[in-house]
Amino acid sequence: MTEEMRRTVDPAAEALMDKAGDSEIGTAYDRHVSQGKRCTFGEKGVCCRICEMGPCRISPKNPRGICGADAATVASRHLIRQVAAGTAAHADHGHDIVKVLLMTARGESQGYEIKSERRLHEVAKEWDIETEGRTKEAIAEELALAAMAQFNNLDGEIHYPAARAPEATVKNWRAHGLIPVGVEHEIVETLHRTHEGVDADYVNILKHGLRTSMGDGWAGAMLATDIGDILFGTPEPVRSEVNLGVLKQDHVNIVVHGHEPTLSEMVVAASRDPELLELAKSKGADGILVGGICCTANEILMRQGAPVVGNFLHQELAIATGAVDVMLVDVQCIIPAVIEHAGRFHTKVITTSKKAHIRGAEHVQFHEDKAFDIAKEIVRRAVENYPNRGPVDIPEHKNDLVAGFTVANTFTHLGGRYRSSFRPLNDAIISGRLRGVAAVIGCNTVKKTQDDSHLRMVKEFLKHDVLVIMTGCAATACAKVGLLQPESAREYAGEGLQEICEAVGIPPVLHFGSCVDNSRILVALCEMIKEGGLGEKLSDLPIAGAAPEAMCEKAIAIGFYCVTSGAFVNYAPVMRIEGSDEVVKFLTEDVEEITGGKFSFEEDPVKAAHLMMEHMERKRADLKLRPLMYDTPFLKQEEKEPAAPPPERVMVADSDDMEAFAGLPPSHHCGGKQP
């Protein structure tokens, strides 16, 4: 990262960057610059802050902390705490949605209903819940109670892995003890294990990280998706628009930001309330627009076709349009800086979760039993705030997209209602039209030019006949440049991928939803194995995953459960582990022996794509699949790269402190010589 690095490749963001930056607080990019070069001990995961004898910094000169923990112990402990935090976020999200289902089943919620009875029956069946002759409420209640128990189970194992994954994969998980007994139990155990003086063996620690992360992908997130589909309806393909240009000058603009669909669904419903529309008219607005940022955007995009205002780094910029009457937030990825930006305009920031207050924001506590009333109240505040707008500055940039893909509708897209099937997808891979499937997911980060890594990686995949599945802010990035339009296949896709897109009528990049919907990807992989011809274990599949602009602990947890599920995952920027060769080696090499999956930490998105494709090629060779139908070698002979290069490490011997280590003056950093 250099200060000269481009901040974004998004012209809409570029247009508002200076306006937003022209404030006391600046933008995240500005604060990134003022944070300067990060503390190397912190960045490389060898600053131990666990006990009160420290903090300790591990270096070649001082290879042990006060307690004797070495770099591997320190780095792995901190890493799996991050895994636990990410898992906790998705678990809590899933838990909240299950709670809404339970309340709805019991008639205790307001405004919610079981929109997809079909999905309820499907899921109930997987949970061995009797559906014959029962009301949907009775089924939902039993399902909700069973789902709720997933979180605090203390023995046995969580339900989904054995219920959905291929037998061989389950067998392997059991052999290595990788299936959690309960989601929360493993998180608690993580905190205990990593407490001072408990687990010091980095392999044992990291294996627990793998186990803990399974409670995210195969429980918390998976429940959030399934129960969300039951409550709010299973997504179907939708058209919508994306980027800051979707905000409307003549409309009341409500930006919902955060992650859970529970409130945002209600807000969308309330925005269609005739009384409130009338009120908006009386205030001089033509209507009420609800647009989203982050995964809330993806939730209401998938199910309601609501426009997407932007991804993570757009939250400050959206306010800078001066056109946002209310920014409504719940949990996760909400940066407190929005308050200062809102203060420069008329925008009200409304927090709604007991878990996420921000000083200076209006707080309207969300209650499921009064959900619709609360949503209406929030919409009313937005409408009433509309006349307070000052000058408005909405960039014209926006783009069309098609989203709303799920496992269930992929079946019917590929085979219709009567022959619904994954066969055409498997056939496409087996016959060599497709090289494989890549899941590109995750965030934006100021350490990377916004969206740039997503776009470069995805375009590289498309060119080489790799079908791309996306979720989260990564999907929004690609939507902004039109990659989620079916037309884009002709421009970007290789010949084989083009044939598939044209045969089915899909874009080459499929938007699968929010970050909890990465669980949909897991299920899709299970279905590919089930359909046959691509091996027996998830790790046999010619697939790979990437988080090219990862930013948060959730991304680490996702990466972990993907690797545990047998995937090759490229994660960038690199996690804070570079201070320990052992930890790096475990995650990039040794773990493959256990799960069949592994990490790589290639920073360059195109090179990373090549590594992922090399992995697909290896899997294709193992499966003895045909050579690609339209061969497009992605590596020229002279630029052949090593398989999974360990991250570059700069360990300076014989330095007694971090100045030598990082080559920077101490005053900028934590953990160094403090005043």
Add this chain to the structure above:
Amino acid sequence: MSKIIAGAAIRGAHEIVSQAEAMFERARQEKSEDTKIEFPDTAYYLPMAYALMELKIETVGQLKPVLEHARDLLAPIPADDLWFPYLGHALDSGIATLLAEEIICAGRYLFEEEPQDGCNGFFTDTILRTLGIQLVDGRMPGFAAILGAAPTNEIAVNIVRELQKRQIMVFAGSSTDGVSIIDQLEAENVEMGWDTYIVPFGRDTISTIYPLNWAMRAAMTFGGIDPGKARDCLMYCKNRVFAFAVALGEVDDFKYATAAGAINMGFPAIADTEIPEILPTGICTYEHVVHELDHDNIVPRCIEVRGVKVTVSEVDIPVSFSAAFEGERVRKEDMQLQFGGKYSDAFEFVHMREMDDVEDGKVEVIGPDVESVELGDALPLGLYIEVAGREMQQDFESILERQVHHFINYAMGAFHMGQRDLIWVRISKDAFEAGFRLKHFGTILHARIHDVYGKIVDKVQVTVISDPAKVKELMGEAKVSYAERDARVSDMTDESVEEFYSCSLCQSFAPNHICVISPERLGLCGAYNWLDGKAAYQIDPSGGNQPILKGKLIDQDAGIWEGINEFVYNNSNRTIDNVSIYSVIQAPMTSCGCFECILALVPEANGFMIVNREFPGETPCGMKFSTLAGCVGGGNQTPGFLGVGRLYVLSRKFLYGDGGLKRLVWMPKELKSFFAERFIERATEEGVPDLMDKIADETVATTGEELVEYLTKTGHPALEMEAVF
């Protein structure tokens, strides 16, 4: 690109569904909702609706849910920009099209607008079952539905001939620019009909439903798939029925819509115009839609795309050779010369020899060849076939010999009828001009016997004789053998053997069914007797015919043995634990679906009726054959009903457990004339020489009351017998 196809298919489906709705309205208004609506001779109602939706459509009013479902399956036409996935929608619109086309055609039958002039119209269950056997034994590797018209009549004929050559059934129909391939073939004097494997179904695309709902019935009949198990039915068609569509000329919306329906069944479409293609696989086995602009290459391309397994054994003769030509007749005006019949001596004879006495591949002609006689004249003929093989037995001679009829007929322009010393053979002018000579009979027989009976026959040598004196001499030798064989077969009784033979050839379509074949009861299909079972077992010891040791006798009259029961139980997926060989009432044998005839109890007459598959009318038990077949088949035991081969009637064990031949009270006239003297012989043995006259037929009784009245009048013995149960 595919979007064009999806758009056209969905557009076409909308229009076809609208037409079906209009047909429904018309039927409602001009007839009534209670008016009966049906296809002729089928037990499957409207087969597509029955298979896909489990609806038994019998009246106009019942069409409503089908139409509603079809409408519901219709998606919007894909948008010009930002389209949604359309493959699934196109496939759904294809299903809607199939359901709608079937309603339109059923409506046409209601208004007597079908079958169209010179066309077959709906394919009956009779055809289904007859040809189903050919599908099972591989004689028919698949079928082609040719839609539209070829650029020239010559091309049309060539394509059809190429398909015939590969034994692929051709269903011809639809039109392009007002011209139908049917008319093209007619203009070129191509003989069309079930016998020639070229069947015209109708001149519009909508009538393409006939081959398609015929294939769907195959899934239910031969696949044993329950109606309503839509996906299983479609998958059965994909995996078992090797069909494909050939679109000649412009492909319009209707054809695309129909093709989309066919693709659901796994049937791809191949066009001769530059239409867009759908190459990725997954719904069909291979590509879904392709074009092949070179007419000479279109048939090989079809075979490749559908993955049809064609086994053309190379028979080196100057005319085409295929099962498709089996039903072809050589008319007198087309004939070059003939043998046998009432015109000269002719015979065929297969004789087993020692290995050293046979020179494999040797074909010798004794006597004048074809060109030596005047046009239209006759020659004597002897087909003297000597075989040897390590596994060959004398018992197999007749089995091989009976195939001569089929083998000779496979040659285009050769015609064969009869058996033993009663054969009648013709060679057409065309075949003669193409160079067909006597030695080619030898070539054919050598090749085919090796091909079909390679496991038991190592050497085949054929002498073709046209010298009158030599024919007479060898015919005498053959006659001695014929007589010996007859004695051997007719002397056989169930008591004279220790083992019966099973036949599970039909388990692929009736999983719980197992045939038990005894010397005195042939298989219900009529095609396998005990000797065949024995021969087949020796030819393939792990095949579908296994010996069953009878074991301890449990019931002499009903024909129940411990060993048979045990075998049946173990080979019927443990569903049938008791089976009688001679009773219709007590634990009767199961039936697959291929039976030649059905025996049914007529309680008021205290006897049984028998109806053959070909008989289309009502019977005294209140059901047509097709309806009865629905009760009997599928591998279930149905006391009171039994599928049998027609020759079983002449067996001494016929209805042995239920009172014997004297219980027979009704049979169609056609069967009476088929049995003729042989029946009278048996009736005389039973002490009622005039039994045939006492048995009613359709000219005197088609209801229970009429039957009893007739039997009383003629004094049928059944009325005097003890109650049948």
